[in-house]
Amino acid sequence: MHRFIIVGGGAGGLELATRLGDRYASPSKRRAAKAQVTLVDRNPTHIWKPLLHEVAAGSMDPFTQELEYAAQARWHGFEFQQGELAGIDRAAKRITLSAVADDDGAELLPPRDLEYDTLIIAIGSTTAFFGVKGAPEYSIALDTVSQAERFRKRLIAACMRAEHQVHERVESGPDTSGLTEPRIQVAIVGGGATGVELSAELRNTAQVLSAYGLHKLDPRHDVGIVLIEAGPRILPALQERVSTATAELLTRLGVKVMIGETVAEVAPGIVRTASGKTIRADLTVWAAGIKAPPILGELDGLPVNRLGQLGVRRTLQTETDDNIFALGDCAACAWPGNERNVPPRAQAAHQQASFLMKSFAARLENRPLPEFTYRDFGSLVSLGHFSAVGNLMGGVIGGNMLIEGLFARFMYMSLYRLHIAALHGYPRMVLDTFAHWLRRSTLPRVKLH
Missing domain, CATH: 3.50.50.100 (FAD/NAD(P)-binding domain)
Structure with a gap:
């Protein structure tokens, strides 16, 4: 079977692993499994990164919003391997994961090698301090x-x-x-x-x-x-x-x-x-800014830009290896008609994950791969329960409209719900929304301990 390995369980990586697992790795009465899908992440759980400011402010309990990778893998037919990417051997089509330790420093999992036919790197970004002292x-x-x-x-x-x-x-x-x-x-x-x-x-x-x-x-x-x-x-x-x-x-x-x-x-x-x-x-x-994780600059012959992002073609394949793809914040993808690359936003990772589903269908059938085109649906910024502001772009309304207040707040909240729907489907998303409302109505508005 074709072996897909996705490194990074962020918004794009986890959505892609879930959909690949459902389509190709989950056997059913009508079809056999066509591929082996493995998700790799250094953490055991997933949380939508745009929520972290609410966790920092105490207005969201992260433990009620985290998703266990192992559970998601069980539900959707893929395999989860915990570990941090340590290296790639492109000739052997093999990645190396570092050891995993517990809170006391004792080794839980040893270093491991995993073999792939198609490798997707989606390890996101990290904070850039720009050399500022202290x-x-x-x-x-x-x-x-x-x-x-x-x-x-x-x-x-x-x-x-x-x-x-x-x-x-x-x-x-x-x-x-x-x-x-x-x-x-x-x-x-x-x-x-x-x-x-x-x-x-x-x-x-x-x-x-x-x-x-x-x-x-x-x-x-x-x-x-x-x-x-x-x-x-x-x-x-x-x-x-x-x-x-x-x-x-x-x-x-x-x-x-x-x-x-x-x-x-x-x-x-x-x-x-x-x-x-x-x-x-x-x-x-x-x-004040982001950059790609330093490990990307140490991989086997994969070029990076000044922000440490992997250079990819319009197919999202890396510039030097057709078997390695990259998406999300760690990928430097051209945006035709714009001077800058595709911006590091959750909506870009979501679009790229959806695009790669079509690409991999073509890849498994030995057909030419399509080219990715980013559609900017606008940006939204939450101002807590006070308000929200942003702009909706052409893909939504056929123009550019500035929005603020209650409508903008509703649109902002719906972004996370769409992410939940991509992982669990719309029925479970509705149930999760109702459960979230119940928790908010019975618990303090801010985590107090």
């Missing part, structure tokens, strides 16, 4: 659930410490220092979608934590949020009108927006900019 050590990225949970716990701890300090001042007498700065300040570096969404979500979190009595600080005055963007405006990927409206809304929410400020250094408790400004930061989140 950024990797003293700021928190939001690439994984563990990083998001780390930030959430540190935020709650900072609130509790600040409240204790307030009590100590009250007991020692009236405060005559004239202090006007927030008791806690969060600095978010990067005014793209992640930074903007996190800043709005954190404002909601501060209000909810106060309402539940976890801290008695003023959620608006005592919890400061600073959004730092190096460019001339936030949300540079969206139209200027959307960017301006979003900046105005964030300002009304009490978020301080600093544009045209390039971060030069991150140190404990502070962020310094190239213009000489020093910003106090009890917590610093780095959301």
Whole structure:
């Protein structure tokens, strides 16, 4: 049987493994299995990456949204192998996975080799720190659930410490220092979608934590949020009108927006900019850019661009090997009619996964492969329960329409539901939506521990 190996269980990789498993690897009464499909990921569970800012803010419990790869494999006929890609032998058509250790460092799985006929690399992206001094050590990225949970716990701890300090001042007498700065300040570096969404979500979190009595600080005055963007405006990927409206809304929410400020250094408790400004930061989140994982630059003869992405042709085959495909954030795919490549968005990975289903049908029948064409359906940015903004593009309405408010919020929420439908089908997606609503109605709005 033809052996498909998909490395990376993100939005595109998991959708592709699920559909390939259903079509080719699951035997039935009417047909035998035609292919062996294996999904590889370094983690045992999947979560939709655009949700990580909600995990960081505590407004989403990741353990209710995570999907076990092994369970998905059992339901849809593919095999799951946990491990991190360590190398490729293109001549032997073989990949090497590194060992897997438990939380105590003991080895769970040894290094392994897996053989393929078709290899699909979909390992996504990681945070780019651009060589900024102290950024990797003293700021928190939001690439994984563990990083998001780390930030959430540190935020709650900072609130509790600040409240204790307030009590100590009250007991020692009236405060005559004239202090006007927030008791806690969060600095978010990067005014793209992640930074903007996190800043709005954190404002909601501060209000909810106060309402539940976890801290008695003023959620608006005592919890400061600073959004730092190096460019001339936030949300540079969206139209200027959307960017301006979003900046105005964030300002009304009490978020301080600093544009045209390039971060030069991150140190404990502070962020310094190239213009000489020093910003106090009890917590610093780095959301200023992405790059492909470094392992891609170490693979056997596969060229990468300056962002570390694998160069692919319009068929999504790598430039030097017809048996290796790449999709999603880790692939540098041309976008005809545009100066830049296909953008690193979940909708692009979804489209590429759907495209590859058609390509592999042709590949198994020895027919020529089609060429991928990206369709931009627009961008949406969530501002928590306050609002959402974005633009819908030609594929939806035949033009370009700016949207905001309740309708934009509904469209944003529907993106995740479509991802669930791609993994489980529409009936289970409806049940999951109802179960999610029940949980939200019976649990606190923010995870409190």
